[in-house]
Amino acid sequence: MIPQTGTRWQILRRLLKPLGTAAAALVVLFLGVTPMGCYLSRAAYEEARILARRQPIAVLAVRESTEPALRAKLALVQEARQFAIDSLRLKAEESFTTFSQLDRDTLVLVVSAAYRDRLERKTWWFPVVGRFPYKGFFDFEEARKTAEALKADGFDVTVGPSSAFSTLGWFNDPLVSTTVKADSVTLVNTVLHELLHTTFFAKGQVSFNESFATFVGGRGAVHFFRAKGDSALLRRAQDDWQDDLLLGAFWERTSREIDSVFTALPDSATAQRIVARDTVYARARRRLIDSVGPQLRGYPEGWVERVPLNNAVLLSRRVYAERLDRFDSVYTAAGGDIREAIRRVIATHKDSVAAAKNR
Template sequence: MPNACPVDLLRRFAVPLLVLLLGGCSTMDYYAHLGQGQWQLLSARQPITQLLEDPATDADLARRLALSQQARDFASTQLHLPENRSYRLYADLGRPFVVWNVFATPEFSLDPELHCFPVAGCVAYRGYYQQGRARGAAALLRQQGLDTYIGGVEAYSTLGWFDDPLLNTMLRWSDERFIAVIFHELAHQQYYLPGDTAFNESFATFVEREGLRQWHAARGETAPAGDDRQRQQFVELVLASRERLQQLYASNLPEHAMRSAKQAEFERLRRDYRTLRQRQWGGQGRYDAWIEGPLNNAKLLPFGLYDQWVPAFAALFRREGSDWQAFYAAVAALGRLPEADRLSRLESLMQGN
């Protein structure tokens, strides 16, 4: 995610530090590590206005920062997202990722090992500001027989607890994605439902996509074609593999046979990917490194979370007359429903009811 997560599924998958501190940590060492990491990030922040006024600021950096401030203004004035100092600051951390998240699952299950905290609820990963710590934690989990995966994260939100900065880790992105993340992260500040990752990420993804559409329309631009089709086909391929694994793990196969069938499924995923790349992508695939690397249950965890309920939120937005403030109120009302009722309502919206 290199691009440890080429499909951008982990780009913001990080527990806000304050939430972790409120929830307590398994060791004082981990607690101190989190505090130090967040403090270093906060200490590195600089006001973007000062950087733009400084003639010594790199020209390309200045261009990206100026564009970010136009998008930041648009987010609050047109999308009615929170107006605060988040993304009015910039921090260069001197590394490619801000945190590294460790995911883990049992050998024959796609259910994640959860970590639960106040405010954020339960999440399927544990974050580390140092890659070495993440690798050590993953090694200990593997000794317990768990599948593990480490994903580098380029940006995350503290849900408004701190003034989140733009980061050097985000500068490798295109202008389109750079702007999208601002909209996405501010959406998390607008509304966040503890413990429901699919709801939160689908909501923020809808805001990101509709926000980008309105951003380009306001500027008289045509949105870049990008590679959404390739990304969608890849995600569908992985989700189909995950579904087959679910069926396998629900079977009564002996352990040795299930282990063999599991590996055969991952080989099938690789073959299906190579066929798709050759037949429909002209032999060029942006996910080669991901697919050719080690595959296990934990590596599949993020897929589907960002997109699951996007059509439902799109339907809700239309139902509210494409009025952002009415839409946010309706989202909050959905979040107050008991889980079963909320899921039923989302399903109904997906079906156009």
């Protein structure tokens, strides 16, 4: 439980001041006593700290007192942002205009879970925004406890760090130091990925949105470094995109095979379903090691042996890599014009939504 003294609660009291006394007391009781309240108050506190540390990137990028390595990364972010606006016609609004230096290497730990006997993710409900298939924790010990509890309840679980997060437009989220730690190609990819979300976001279609952004980040980074004339980083961006395509195909094939064995067995045959899917994952591991792994260009040695294979991992990976080949086929049909490919994908999606409404 979060202590009701100190800076965190001072911040919360200021946020609640406009409310009436009775209403504010109820909110404070909710935030301080219930598990969800404790979770939200910690998130609000951490977000307030991040927002309080914002500084304009335009100033930091030219300030002599800024560490040279950071100054170079911030300048790269500015270039990528301008490239997105000028060359890709993405909407940047206020994204990536401020920077917050954090006092830790990991921003949040993200917990995802899935049922072991079917391809279905566990979801968490949050006030206002509804249900999400993952939960981020600023309290790392709480994240580990949650993961262990889910495993004890029979879920497949995956836990991983995230270097950035979004408040879904509630605040002007700054670029944080954990994001800037990434290599140059990944950093540019991230900027373009997020600005695609700012430009277009299909309501209720998480996999489409994230996979579309993966395509824009990957292919866009290739075009960015080609325009800069940086041959070394261009090759790295090209390798990263080919890895994305290769692994996207692997996750999709594995998903089809898992779904096939589940479909062949009745819903009540939980034990048999789990045994069958474990057999599929064993074959997938062999394929990953023997066929996919040797083709990967940007992954560390031994990754294919170490990456866990379970329903939570599979569904989490597929969110960001669903039918990347389809997006790439639009890119090819557009003659390798990334801006035109983005326009066509958005137009086609809007047309399909409009057609569905008119049926």
